[in-house]
Amino acid sequence: MHAAVLQAFTGIATVAAAAAQTTFTERMNARHLTQPPLVGATLPDASGFTAEGKPFALRDDRGHTTVLVFGCLT
């Protein structure tokens, strides 16, 4: 009985410790993964422009593994 309680307590403590060690970025990433568009889903199409100002649609990169990184001067 005591062993079972101790085991349960240790388990809870381990989970709590793991949660405490989770960084803000990791938590945000985990939550982000649950929001659409989900991993495995088809990328929604959307349009922007090339650096030269020509219209560009995300579907234009179909056929290639593509990395998109968002950023600006911040």
Place this chain on the structure above:
Amino acid sequence: MPFLRNVPGLETVYRDFAPKGVRFRIVYKSIVHPGTNGMVEAYTLEERLQHLEIARARLKTTVPWLCDSMNNEIQHALDAAPNGEFVIDGEGKILRKKFWHDPTQLRAFLTDLVGPLEKPTKVADLGMKLEFPEQPVQRGIVPPLKMTERMRVLRTAPKQPAERPDPQPFFAKLLAEGNRGLLREGKGKLYIGFYVDPLYGVHWNNPAGGLQWEITKPGDSAFEMVRGAAPKYEHDTDVDPREFLVDFAGDKGDVFELTVHYTVCDDAETFCLEVSQRYSLKLEVDPDGGSRAGDWMTRLCGDPMQFDENGDGKVTRDELPAERAQIILNHADRNHDDVITKSEADLFHDMIRIKPGETGR
């Protein structure tokens, strides 16, 4: 500068994996709050493309860039964080998405995906040095306004006079914010800031007098004009923001007209201009408005309870701004019942580490 810090790392990943057929795109997105080197929000696609060009030149990365549309179509479609990262396969399927880009993790992911490299590029190999040239005009003359509470960015839009055949640039750009009282009770504090846009290489011409502005409400003759004026400064020139915090009242959704008058000279001292420009100002949170603390979640949702129009202590889908309702619910509605309760709002605040009433700056 979270994005800037990661650019050299991204460059190494690009140089190693682009030859293996992986395409890379940096999506240049909107900035509302003044960013590095005083960059301010672009009002036109031409201005945003100029920002992109400046970023490309200063960051010295060879990664190809995209420019998001002026309505931020790509960022909204992907629900992307300001420095979000996605990997998409050739069929258009999302293989990986991250709230925050991390070049080290991206490298590991791509190594698993396309195979290991014989000699991975290191940041030290690049010799990259971020360049931000000194501003030719003085800064720090006018002390920044100290804010004591969190403010929400309001919807504003520049209004070009129809009669002008060649639109005059907005040399100084408006940032308007309201506090909780103004947005919820219709009476509170309104922040008005004008930021010199470095794209145009101009500075305030202080001897000509301080910037002045006034707010009117078209069609409402009973509205008492609200106005402000910057003092005259001893220094002839500077590019510090002109900031004001005033008492203001109005109903949610009310549209006002703000007119600003100022004088600028170009940094080469070849011209000085007296400028009068107008904006529409709506008492409504701009969901694309930035947060000075750089907190994307704050700028996206802020305090969800601010949308509690009927004051029943919870926020339903129809109380949220239609275009952002789903995204806000995604982040704050933990039990997915389309209602954000006070406790869910509190948990949301815990998650983003900003407590109600604290400043987001």
